[in-house]
Amino acid sequence: MSDRSPFLDLPGAVDLTGSGVPSHYGSPLAEQRALAEGGAIVDLSDRAVLTVQGPDRLSWLNSLTSQALTGLAPGESSETLLLDVTGRVEHAARVLDDGDTVWLLVDRPEAEGLLAWLTSMRFMLRVELADRTADLATIGTLGDPPLPIAAPNGVPLIWHDPWREVAPGGHQYARGEHPGAGWAWSERLVPRDALPSLVSRVTSGELAVAGTVAAEALRIAAWRPRFSTEVDERTIPHELDWLRTAVHLSKGCYRGQETVAKVHNLGHPPRRLVMLHLDGSEGVHPVTGASVTLDGQEVGAVTSAALHYELGPIALAVVKRSTDPSATLLVDADGTAVTAAQEIVVPPEAGAEAHVPRLPRLGAVTRASRA
Structure with a gap:
């Protein structure tokens, strides 16, 4: 399998990250608009596809x-x-x-580690694992373009992002109207050898394209977390409001469940996701990992940043829970301090959903006992 996508042969295609797929085609803002209106596809053929087969796969x-x-x-x-x-x-x-098969769509850097760990956990169960990245490529879209969708077992392989609403058994910390309600993102698996024909259809004007920069900007605006950007070695799901779609709070036991339940019912996540509206007057934009400060103290870091075609410069950041949600923050952009207004995704009071009453301190005299 070649790491370089044939989409990079299209006019104006630029790969800014070395991922092997186009970051943009010369007009990132116009590409965003076309993608948001459902008229464009995004080449995500740098992503991985794993499979789990066998009668025990789901359990x-x-x-x-x-x-x-x-x-x-x-x-x-x-x-x-x-x-x-x-x-x-x-x-x-x-x-x-x-x-017949569970298809796992993952970012390429995590595929090898995930496959190795799952393989180590097979024991005597009737499951078989494989990496199908060499056979199938991922195409992202917010519309429903005519594509040669793979369907090896009679079911078209289209993953519809569940982020549009809270999944059964999930919980949302974000308050009020959620921008994810309009996030109609899907990822479609096509035969990898069909990519050149898709490029030809783009060249003929039959299909429109947008780069990954456009997709990232719209994802950020939807407050949608992504493993390869928002997650670090300390991340728990609550911090990213990921209980919304990726966690079932009343299912059976699994590794890490005790922490999930304890933080959700009794505690608070130590950090929280915010969307930042950045001052664009300086003409500089932060990158992933940029420091976020308040009153001279570092309170977090940018996880994703983009220039949105309507909202202007925006970013997702993970900050300390105690950070004043009404405060204007400063973000470092290549040595320039850029002001940033917070839009709260996970509020500081997130968690403690069990509402367990506090017991009197040992030795405390209550009004009832004095009576």
Whole structure:
């Protein structure tokens, strides 16, 4: 399999990250608009596709990960997280079952590690794992373009992002109207050898394209977390409002479940996701990892940043829970301090959903006892 996509042969195609797919085609803002209106496709052929086959596939994955998967119907989409014993996120997978096979769509850097860990956990169960990245490529879209969708078992392999609403068994910390309600993102698997024909259809004007920069800007505006950008070695799902779609709070036991339940019911996540509206007057924009400060103290870091075609410069950042949600923050952009207004995704009071009453301190005299 070549790491260089044939989409890079299109006029204006630029690969800014070395991922092998186009970041943009010369007009990122126009590409955003076309993508938002459902008229463009995004080449995501740098992403990986793993499969799990066998009669135990769904119950096995259900026992290992955060989402309830045993009742997943053919063609139904979900997502799930693999946590460590302390509840920190180790892997994330977009999940689709076709009645015979579970398809796991993951970012390429995590594919090898995830496949190796899953293989080590097979034991005597009837499951078979494989990496199908060499056979199938991922195409992203917010519309429904005519594509040669793979359907090896009679079910078209289209993963519809569940981010549009809170999944059964999930919980949303964000308050009020959620921008994810309009996020109609899907990822479609096509035969990898069909990519050159898709490029020809773009050249003829039959299909429109947008780069990954456009897709990232719209994702940020939807407050949609992504493993390869928002997750670090300390991340727990609550911090990113990922209980919304990737965690089932009342399913059976899985690794990390105790932390998930404890933080949600009794505690608060130590950090929280915010969307930042950045001052663009300086003409500079922060990059991933840029420091976020308040009153001279570092309170977090940018995880994703983009120039949105309507909102202007925006970013997702993870900050300390105690950070004043009404404060204007400063973001470092190559040595320039850029002011940033917060739009709250996860509020500081997130968690403690059990509302357990506080017991009197030992030795405290209550009004009832004095009476």
